Amino acid sequence: MSAGVPMRRRLLVEYLRTVIGIRDERVLEAIASVPREVFVPPSLFPQAYEDFPLEIGEGQTISQPSVVARMTELAAIGERDRVLEIGAGSGYQVAVLAPLARFVFAVERLSRLAEGARGRLRQLGVSNVSIQVMDGTLGWRAQAPFDAIIVSAAAPAVPHALKEQLVEGGRLVIPVGDLRRQELHRVVRRGEVFEDTVHGAVTFVPLVGKEGYANGVPSP
Numbered sequence: 001m002s003a004g005v006p007m008r009r010r011l012l013v014e015y016l017r018t019v020i021g022i023r024d025e026r027v028l029e030a031i032a033s034v035p036r037e038v039f040v041p042p043s044l045f046p047q048a049y050e051d052f053p054l055e056i057g058e059g060q061t062i063s064q065p066s067v068v069a070r071m072t073e074l075a076a077i078g079e080r081d082r083v084l085e086i087g088a089g090s091g092y093q094v095a096v097l098a099p100l101a102r103f104v105f106a107v108e109r110l111s112r113l114a115e116g117a118r119g120r121l122r123q124l125g126v127s128n129v130s131i132q133v134m135d136g137t138l139g140w141r142a143q144a145p146f147d148a149i150i151v152s153a154a155a156p157a158v159p160h161a162l163k164e165q166l167v168e169g170g171r172l173v174i175p176v177g178d179l180r181r182q183e184l185h186r187v188v189r190r191g192e193v194f195e196d197t198v199h200g201a202v203t204f205v206p207l208v209g210k211e212g213y214a215n216g217v218p219s220p
């Protein structure tokens, strides 16, 4: 399918621009630069440029391109920014953030997925990223604070640790809701005030951890 890939990627970017309404050209360029087929299992290559989440093993999914684009746009990444992603999964969102940011830190709960993501990013020559296996509901204290944080899994509420790990003016983009449906929240830090706006409905796999869901069951 190699001959068709550049064309399919261009069509996806045009769809994100005209149908989904992504305005930030830097975000569209970043998506245009990342081969999404590298991040899906070989059997799903034909669907790599369709706007759907796809299975990546371990019961997890690679987010659909329009959601990756929207979250990246909401995170308003500057080229000097240090960014944190919670839920690295396949590594696709990390690969989209890497050309936009100074450095991307990412956390993944499942070591098998973290290893796969590291391998793909190495294969693509992406060097300004680091992926650690840990509970991302607690953030990554040793590397904090961050200019932007993207959470790629559904949270019952905004974890406190993540808000605390934002710089002044830092952006946190996170799906908050129950296990079937969430709203995309954008939280901006203004001193000790956190401005929270809502940006449409999404569906993610659960954020499992201390400030998340306990194996798919809401924590108190």
Ligand code: SAH
Pocket: 060, 061, 062, 063, 086, 087, 088, 089, 090, 091, 092, 093, 094, 107, 108, 109, 110, 113, 134, 135, 136, 137, 152, 153, 205, 206, 207, 208, 209, 210, 212
């Ligand atoms: N951004 C990924 C999407 C992965 S799906 C991509 O582009 O492919 C969400 C991921 O969040 C899953 O891999 C899941 O294992 C991970 N996850 C869930 N809870 C987590 C937690 N507390 N800390 C870190 N990762 C978590």
